[in-house]
Amino acid sequence: MPLAIFKKTVREVPAYAAFLKDSGVSPAKIKTLRDFKTIPPVTKKNYLRKYPYLDLMPGRRIPPIVSMSSGSSGEQFYWPRGIKEDERGSVSHERIFRDIFDIGTKRVLVVICFSMGTWIAGTFTFSCVRLIAKRGANISVITPGIEKEDALSILKDYAPNFDMVIMAGYPPFVMDVLTSAEASGLELAKLNLRLLLAGENFSETWRRVAHGIAGIKDSYRGSAGIYGTADADMLGHETPLSIYLRQAAVKNEKLRADIFGEVSFLPSLVHYDPVNTYFELVGDELVFTRDGGIPLVRYNMSDTGRLLERSDTMNIAKKHGLFTEIKRLGFDRFTAPMLSLHGRKDVAVSFYALKVYPENIKAGLEDVAAAPFVTGKFIATTKMVNNEKDQQFFIRVELKNGVDHTLKIKKIIEDRIVYHLRSLNKEYRKLHSSIGESALPIVELAPFGSPEFAVKRSKHRWVGQQS
Numbered sequence: 001m002p003l004a005i006f007k008k009t010v011r012e013v014p015a016y017a018a019f020l021k022d023s024g025v026s027p028a029k030i031k032t033l034r035d036f037k038t039i040p041p042v043t044k045k046n047y048l049r050k051y052p053y054l055d056l057m058p059g060r061r062i063p064p065i066v067s068m069s070s071g072s073s074g075e076q077f078y079w080p081r082g083i084k085e086d087e088r089g090s091v092s093h094e095r096i097f098r099d100i101f102d103i104g105t106k107r108v109l110v111v112i113c114f115s116m117g118t119w120i121a122g123t124f125t126f127s128c129v130r131l132i133a134k135r136g137a138n139i140s141v142i143t144p145g146i147e148k149e150d151a152l153s154i155l156k157d158y159a160p161n162f163d164m165v166i167m168a169g170y171p172p173f174v175m176d177v178l179t180s181a182e183a184s185g186l187e188l189a190k191l192n193l194r195l196l197l198a199g200e201n202f203s204e205t206w207r208r209v210a211h212g213i214a215g216i217k218d219s220y221r222g223s224a225g226i227y228g229t230a231d232a233d234m235l236g237h238e239t240p241l242s243i244y245l246r247q248a249a250v251k252n253e254k255l256r257a258d259i260f261g262e263v264s265f266l267p268s269l270v271h272y273d274p275v276n277t278y279f280e281l282v283g284d285e286l287v288f289t290r291d292g293g294i295p296l297v298r299y300n301m302s303d304t305g306r307l308l309e310r311s312d313t314m315n316i317a318k319k320h321g322l323f324t325e326i327k328r329l330g331f332d333r334f335t336a337p338m339l340s341l342h343g344r345k346d347v348a349v350s351f352y353a354l355k356v357y358p359e360n361i362k363a364g365l366e367d368v369a370a371a372p373f374v375t376g377k378f379i380a381t382t383k384m385v386n387n388e389k390d391q392q393f394f395i396r397v398e399l400k401n402g403v404d405h406t407l408k409i410k411k412i413i414e415d416r417i418v419y420h421l422r423s424l425n426k427e428y429r430k431l432h433s434s435i436g437e438s439a440l441p442i443v444e445l446a447p448f449g450s451p452e453f454a455v456k457r458s459k460h461r462w463v464g465q466q467s
Helices: 002-012 014-022 044-048 083-100 120-134 148-161 171-183 204-214 240-251 253-260 310-319 323-329 358-366 407-424 426-439
Strands: 065-068 078-081 108-113 139-142 164-169 193-198 223-229 233-237 268-271 278-282 285-290 296-308 338-344 349-351 354-356 374-385 390-399 442-446
Touching: 002 014, 002 285, 002 296, 014 044, 065 120, 083 120, 083 233, 108 120, 108 148, 108 171, 120 139, 120 223, 120 233, 148 164, 148 171, 164 171, 171 193, 171 204, 171 374, 193 204, 204 223, 204 240, 204 358, 223 268, 233 268, 240 253, 240 268, 240 310, 240 323, 253 296, 253 310, 253 338, 278 296, 296 310, 310 323, 349 374, 349 390, 349 426, 354 426, 358 374, 358 407, 390 407, 407 426, 407 442
Parallel strands: 108 139, 108 164, 164 193, 193 223, 390 442
Antiparallel strands: 065 078, 223 233, 268 338, 278 285, 285 296, 296 338, 349 354, 374 390
């Protein structure tokens, strides 16, 4: 598959032919998979932004649908896709709906709480659901986007007409809708909710809390996270097997190390389709090859992680005595290979040359002592102080609706953040032991609804501008 995409891209995409020439690569010499792995990876910097935009597409023709990347690393890009990409995505979505959520012949409403603007998640999910309906599923779609009041009205007034409701959205916004619905007295359990989530990693604590509010009883089939990106739409998704292993890894340090390696937080674990996407691990970075509106050959978007073939997964499960239970639950039928997502190095706080990932801070806010007071949203940043001699670490945290700022609450939040930072991030623990109080974050509490925490357009930015 990767060789076929490579040859097609060389033949049809002017920019890629130019990239190979500039890189000193002769396409005629790329005959085997071993040859293929010698080709330099493409990135936004060395390829997408270097060559003329039209030259990036087959025949210099822009496909009919265009989305804009969210610019997580500060650079936005316009990504075109065609009908075949939406059809491919609809097959993956239908697999989730039928094999995981068990929609069967139920009357289903999909409530899309992704932004419906220029970002991909909302429009792509909408297109996929419509194609599933076109194939005969008893499924309807409604698109409140990131208008919370509209989403709440739909859950209250319209959703009871259906046998199942799938809420699709960005985890922080979905949690905001769920908690607001609960506070309004809405009996969410009666809606038979399922959650389809994308945009960022979330913890198993987050899943447990969300399921509890939504009245979801099945911890393995009540929600599914998607690994998606504007660069290549949907690259993978959770299944009951990946969720089972991830939840087991929370309690088993040796299992966690076997699946994820040495990590400072619990990464996402998803299955991917090797027929559509060829993944490689180059160092600790995930590189993939995939056909699309802009064909991507050995594309590196700075996601770090690991790859697991099915045999790797089953051997790990057997080693830790989990295989019998996996088989009993029927999860062994999920046979696609997996990958774990360890985050992007450019989406982290740089503090004294170490990386503090958003997940390290989220764990503190999800702690049972801190969670009653906070929404879970924060903005972390670092600033130079004392005439640019020293660096300080700031974390601005949003309080829950109705929670007032007190020194006691501030102390609890600070303690829980530092405790989990030290527990999860080995480098931070060493730094704290070395420089003491200078390593402590300065926590600032913001009232609920502060403008900087509103989910606007696409994603909340956990990391602020460094100075």
